[in-house]
Amino acid sequence: MAGDEIKDMHVAIVGAGIVGLALAMGLHKKGVPFTVYEAASGYSTVGAGIGFGPNGDLALSMIEEGFLSHYERVCVGHKPPAPQNIYYEGLLLEDGLGLKESWYGNSSWGHPDYIRRAAHRNAVLQIMTSFIPIEKVRFSKRLTDVEQLPDKVVLTFADGEVAEASVMIGADGIKSVVREHILKPSHPNQVDPVYADSYCYRGVISIAEAKEILGDLTDVAKMYLGDHRCCVTYLISGGAELNFLLCVADDKPWELKNAVSQKVSYETMMADFKGRGVDDRFFRLLSKANPIKWGLFHHRDTSTYYRGRVALVGDSAHASLPFQAAGAGQGLEDALVLSNVLAEIFNAPKKDEPLEAYISAGFAGYDSVRRPRAQRQHERAQEMALMLYFQHPETGASMEKVLNQLQNGWFDWLWFRDLNADIQTAVRGVHEVINT
Ligand SMILES: Cc1cc2nc3c(=O)[nH]c(=O)nc-3n(C[C@H](O)[C@H](O)[C@H](O)COP(=O)(O)OP(=O)(O)OC[C@H]3O[C@@H](n4cnc5c(N)ncnc54)[C@H](O)[C@@H]3O)c2cc1C
Structure with missing residues (x-):
């Protein structure tokens, strides 16, 4: 049972997506008591490709060193003999793909120290869940209400169950109930996700189908750039499937109030790319996508990642x-830094002390390390979208200018980070409380 002394600390994690599971792995590894509450009736089985970058791979291996050896078995980069340290190769969406342009042959970006890898989301989730005891996960528990009392957090679920925890972590995705609890009192206009003026059509097809359309272009992950339209393709499932996104820069507001995806007719989907000089191969690819518009939403501003006992x-x-x-x-x-902060609190020597000062210092440290960095990623992702859509004020419709950005250290700050130093900075406040 959760309590307000260090020895009774119990963490509630709301949401069993990739990040909630990573946090659960971290807490389990460090022996911190926790329960995961997930709205769905089982682990997610939806999704397509995912890759984490070197920083994400490193974070996962620091959370659980056993993870990477399993992960490497389900990962794929490019088809050999293509160099595996290419991240993506850029081409054009327009007729001919730019294969005759002067930059062709020198239009990839990446880093010599990063071997590209991506996997099917399901395969990743299966590995993650294999590290978490199933009895610590409660399914069909949709959080509807949060109350913070001086010594605990009270969670209420849609089925009427009420649970208590010493601290609660919201890993409940983009439409987060926990975010509302944290931000509504101080920053109500930051609660809801904002339409990022972009949507996409997605699909996963067999490599045989993909080769029939794109031939050897499937061998290396690609970003196809164009005016208000772009396409991303990469191999998943050990090279047996191609994951693709065909994306649209939108100048209209998102129509639906409570849904981030919208079923459209096949004709509407195809018309989205018509009359723009788009290479025929993309229409054949698009015809394999589900006619569902996936709206891309983001959290533009977030003034804090915590309030009281909730983060x-x-x-x-x-x-x-x-x-x-x-x-x-x-x-x-986030999961790496926060699991270390929570473990530092749980392992503090004075087991009978109340948690409040520790939590307050720990969450402040977590927020100070993670929020500026994640916010920077958020801003750069917006810039990247503008570059791919040929809308960036500095690079415009010039492939050379875009390549000049992406080939000259664009990702270095993101990919190569001293995560140990981040942990040390984040736990400093907890150490100060321990030493007073
Ligand atoms: C097209 C696309 C491609 C992407 N590709 C990549 C990529 O290659 N690499 C990368 O790093 N990122 C990628 N991302 C981003 C990545 O998918 C997300 O950042 C990541 O999945 C977020 O994980 P999460 O666990 O925070 O949230 P989610 O995966 O959304 O999980 C949230 C969980 O919380 C549960 N939940 C929600 N509400 C409640 C509630 N009230 N009570 C209980 N449970 C609840 C949900 O059921 C769900 O299981 C991509 C995103 C998109 C849209």
């Missing part, structure tokens, strides 16, 4: 555009 991780804290493929990676960093 945010993952998309509930910093949902962003997906064009740097870095949202989950940032969530994994």
